[in-house]
Amino acid sequence: MKKEIVTFVINGQARDLIVSPNMTLAELLREQLDLTGAKKGCEIGECGSCTVLVDGKPTLSCSTLAIAVRDKAILTIEGLAQGTQLHPLQQAFIDHGAIQCGFCTPGAILTAKAMLDENPNPTRQDVKEALGGNLCRCTGYVKIIDAVMAVAEGMRQGGAK
Amino acid sequence: MRAFDYFESKTVAEATKYLLDYGETARVLAGGVDLIPRMRKEDFKTDCVVNIQRIPNLDRIELDSGKELRFGAMATLRSLETSEWVRKGYPAFYEAIRQIASVQTKYMGTAVGNLCVGTPASDVATVLYALGASLSISGPEGDRTEAIQDFCTDYRCTSLRRGEMVTGVSVPPMKAGEGSAFVNLVRTHADIAKLTVAVSITTEKDVCREARIAIGAAAPTVFRASKAEDALRGRPLKAQTIDEAAQIASGETRPISDLRSTAEYRKEMTRVLVRKALEKASVAAKG
Numbered sequence: 001m002k003k004e005i006v007t008f009v010i011n012g013q014a015r016d017l018i019v020s021p022n023m024t025l026a027e028l029l030r031e032q033l034d035l036t037g038a039k040k041g042c043e044i045g046e047c048g049s050c051t052v053l054v055d056g057k058p059t060l061s062c063s064t065l066a067i068a069v070r071d072k073a074i075l076t077i078e079g080l081a082q083g084t085q086l087h088p089l090q091q092a093f094i095d096h097g098a099i100q101c102g103f104c105t106p107g108a109i110l111t112a113k114a115m116l117d118e119n120p121n122p123t124r125q126d127v128k129e130a131l132g133g134n135l136c137r138c139t140g141y142v143k144i145i146d147a148v149m150a151v152a153e154g155m156r157q158g159g160a161k
Numbered sequence: 162m163r164a165f166d167y168f169e170s171k172t173v174a175e176a177t178k179y180l181l182d183y184g185e186t187a188r189v190l191a192g193g194v195d196l197i198p199r200m201r202k203e204d205f206k207t208d209c210v211v212n213i214q215r216i217p218n219l220d221r222i223e224l225d226s227g228k229e230l231r232f233g234a235m236a237t238l239r240s241l242e243t244s245e246w247v248r249k250g251y252p253a254f255y256e257a258i259r260q261i262a263s264v265q266t267k268y269m270g271t272a273v274g275n276l277c278v279g280t281p282a283s284d285v286a287t288v289l290y291a292l293g294a295s296l297s298i299s300g301p302e303g304d305r306t307e308a309i310q311d312f313c314t315d316y317r318c319t320s321l322r323r324g325e326m327v328t329g330v331s332v333p334p335m336k337a338g339e340g341s342a343f344v345n346l347v348r349t350h351a352d353i354a355k356l357t358v359a360v361s362i363t364t365e366k367d368v369c370r371e372a373r374i375a376i377g378a379a380a381p382t383v384f385r386a387s388k389a390e391d392a393l394r395g396r397p398l399k400a401q402t403i404d405e406a407a408q409i410a411s412g413e414t415r416p417i418s419d420l421r422s423t424a425e426y427r428k429e430m431t432r433v434l435v436r437k438a439l440e441k442a443s444v445a446a447k448g
Contacts, residue, residue: 021164021165021167021210022162022163022164022200023162024162024197024201044198044202045197045198045266046351048263048265051265057268057269058264058265059268059269060194060265060266060269062197062198063269064193064197064269065167065193065210067167068193068212068214111264111265114264115264129264132351133262133263133266133351
């Protein structure tokens with residue numbers, strides 16, 4: 001199997017990286033780039049803790065070959081804040097105590113971002129359905145939903161997106 | 162994950178050439194939600210992965226002139242769920258996709274990929290059996306079309322021959338007086354269903370003219386309960402007829418016991434779910 005130099009666009013930056021085809025996106029992010037926000041949870045695509053956004057779509061990095069997403073825009077939790085300015089979802093998760101052990105948090109925030117980008121006016125039920133693929137083993141779902149609803153509310157009132 | 166040769170095809174012909182060269186150790190990569198975890202677990206030997214994600218137009222969803230719904234091998238569950246043609250034209254298909262919990266799976270996974278996995282517990286396959294779908298297949302000997310019930314040959318087995326791949330699915334238009342329904346039995350929608358039932362019935366003045374009853378997770382493949390269908394055709398859709406058909410359908414199952422359910426429970430619940438689905442579809446058939 002050949003290793004190749006492949007261009008990836010990660011958190012807005014083009015990076016030339018050496019990959020072999022059997023490397024998953026989760027492995028590339030965590031082991032080559034030290035972007036450890038995407039967690040390896042179940043590694044069979046059930047838990048959602050490895051979720052990153054690929055061209056804005058919530059994607060399981062454990063079930064994605066890195067080489068298959070070359071040239072696509074990959075957003076990880078590390079790319080969400082603007083400098084020291086947290087993204088509203090990150091701030092809302094802190095404010096609402098929507099973080100317990102923190103393992104599911106990066107995936108949950110990125111999935112919530114994808115939903116809000118598509119539907120800025122979600123109902124509580126919309127939020128629950130959008131996060132249906134992100135398991136929280138601390139079972140802190142109510143606070144996660146509260147946090148996402150608070151951001152949606154802030155957007156409705158013309159706050160920062 | 163073990164090493165493999167990797168090809169990104171630009172055309173279906175190129176993809177099928179690799180599938181032919183490598184034979185049964187070649188894998189098609191569409192969404193990857195089933196394939197990649199199974200490759201990591203080494204469920205099967207893989208010498209070659211053929212990525213079809215960048216083949217142009219394979220993600221299309223369209224209504225042809227005869228109002229038949231067609232979608233390609235790269236049409237994701239999410240794109241089908243958000244298609245107005247699916248939501249309005251095929252409500253049972255829409256419902257089968259909508260109730261899948263993981264949005265990531267829906268954004269990545271394709272309906273065709275789901276069919277090619279060949280699991281009897283596929284909600285998508287069950288509803289497509291009920292809607293009378295057929296598959297378009299390309300291979301070294303040209304193109305062919307196959308009815309979905311002939312495609313799924315056994316547990317995790319399909320009729321695909323060496324070098325062949327599924328390029329798309331066609332679903333006939335819903336007729337006047339046709340109603341469909343999808344119901345499944347789950348502990349949580351994040352899990353695979355214990356049992357899935359989808360039906361389509363066509364009625365004329367409350368008499369059943371055509372019936373398709375599809376059952377998932379109760380035999381080695383999804384299957385049509387043909388004796389139950391026979392018991393409906395030509396008869397008025399009364400409660401008693403529906404009960405009888407549901408009872409017959411239950412007798413046509415060959416379920417197993419596993420961690421999700423016992424065989425006995427699946428058999429008993431088939432009767433309940435088929436009755437519910439037929440009731441729902443007969444309401445829908447009245448428009």
